[in-house]
Amino acid sequence: GQQVMQIPQYQHVQEGExxxxxxxxSTTLSNIQWYKQRPGGHPVFLIQLVKSGEVKKQKRLTFQxxxxxxxxxxxxxxxxxxxxxTYFCAGPVFMNRDDKIIFGKGTRLHILP
Amino acid sequence: xxxxxxxxxxxxxxxxxxxxxECRSLDFQATTMFWYRQFPKQSxxxxxxxxxxxxxxxxxxxxxxxxxxxxxxxxxxxLTVTSAHPEDSSFYICSGRRGSGAPRDTQYFGPGTRLTVL
Numbered sequence: 001g002q003q004v005m006q007i008p009q010y011q012h013v014q015e016g017e018x019x020x021x022x023x024x025x026s027t028t029l030s031n032i033q034w035y036k037q038r039p040g041g042h043p044v045f046l047i048q049l050v051k052s053g054e055v056k057k058q059k060r061l062t063f064q065x066x067x068x069x070x071x072x073x074x075x076x077x078x079x080x081x082x083x084x085x086t087y088f089c090a091g092p093v094f095m096n097r098d099d100k101i102i103f104g105k106g107t108r109l110h111i112l113p
Numbered sequence: 114x115x116x117x118x119x120x121x122x123x124x125x126x127x128x129x130x131x132x133x134x135e136c137r138s139l140d141f142q143a144t145t146m147f148w149y150r151q152f153p154k155q156s157x158x159x160x161x162x163x164x165x166x167x168x169x170x171x172x173x174x175x176x177x178x179x180x181x182x183x184x185x186x187x188x189x190x191x192l193t194v195t196s197a198h199p200e201d202s203s204f205y206i207c208s209g210r211r212g213s214g215a216p217r218d219t220q221y222f223g224p225g226t227r228l229t230v231l
Contacts, residue, residue, distance in 0.1 A: 033219070042206055042222045043157065088156065100147065101220060105156045 004091050006104030014112050019076040021107035023089035030092055032065055032072045033101070038085040046074075081111050115141045117209050119223035126197055127231055134192045134226045136207030142187035143209030147220060148180075151204040163190055197230045204228075 003026045013019050023032065031050045035043040047056055049065035049072060056063045060083075062075045076083055086106040093102050116139040126132050136146060145164050149157040161177075163169040163184035171177045181193040190209075194201055204227050208220035 035222075042225045045219060045221065048219060100159060100162050102159065103157045108154070 004089060004102050004104040006089055006107055008107055009105060010108050010110070012110045012112055013079050015081060016078050019079050019083070019109055021074050021087050021089075021109075023072045023074075023091075023104050025070045025091050028069045030069075032069075033090045034063060034072075034074055035088045035090060035103075036085050037088065037106070041085075043088060076109075079109070079111055081113070084109060084111050115139075115209070115211065115221040117143075117207065117221050117223040119207055119226050121226060122224060123227045123229075125229045125231065128198055129196055131193055131195045132197055132228060134194075134205055134207075134228075136190045136192070136209070136223050138188045138209040138221070141209070141211050141221075143190075143211065143221075144187065145210045146184055146190040147208045147210070148182060148190075148192050149206045149208070151206060151225075153204075157206065160192075194228065197228070199230045202228055202230045 005024045007022050011019055031048055033048045034046040036046055037043045047063050049063055052069050053067045054065040060077045064073045072089055074087055086108045088106045089104045090101045092099050118137045118139055120135045124132055147162055148160045150160050151157050159172050160175045160180060161169040161171045161182050163182050165184050165187050169182035179195055181195060184190040204225050206222055206225040208222045210220050
């Protein structure tokens with residue numbers, strides 16, 4: 001079945017360093033979404049990318065959607081302690097006349113002071 | 114953004130009992146609600162998809178007779194874990210999706226319910 005793969009699984013960075021997580025799908029996606037889950041919290045929607053090659057920015061966060069719409073990345077510039085959490089990408093799957101979102105395994109970001 | 118609530122936030126129960134978890138969309142109508150399970154340090158695993166007024170669609174490996182889902186209205190879905198066992202202990206999260214307005218696939222997540230079965 002369709003898979004959404006995400007790497008790395010864990011990332012430790014010094015505060016102020018950059019961070020990137022990558023997401024790959026086995027099939028072309030109509031869109032891709034990114035979520036952030038703080039420790040002990042629930043996933044919070046960050047952004048949705050729809051167009052091939054799309055790049056969107058949210059302050060220090062830059063999201064990209066690949067030209068083939070099969071991969072995506074999230075880049076954080078100059079990480080801060082508030083960036084700690086797990087970042088998930090998610091893509092829609094249409095199956096059995098229903099569409100649903102499949103999540104990647106997530107990248108857990110630790111910030112070293 | 115849209116708000117989804119879940120109740121209870123935490124529940125501890127004895128093995129063999131049933132537990133009901135409520136998921137409500139507070140300020141929008143959720144034509145579709147999803148139920149996920151998340152084990153510690155793992156990703157969200159979709160359990161089932163429910164559309165208002167129709168039977169839920171369960172993912173492979175999820176027992177529909179054990180995890181009863183009722184999506185009675187556009188703002189309420191319930192998950193009942195029947196005859197809970199310790200291996201059912203997990204973080205259960207629901208999400209709601211609007212039928213219009215926001216990008217179709219955007220989901221809004223509830224705060225989750227942590228279930229501990231003794």
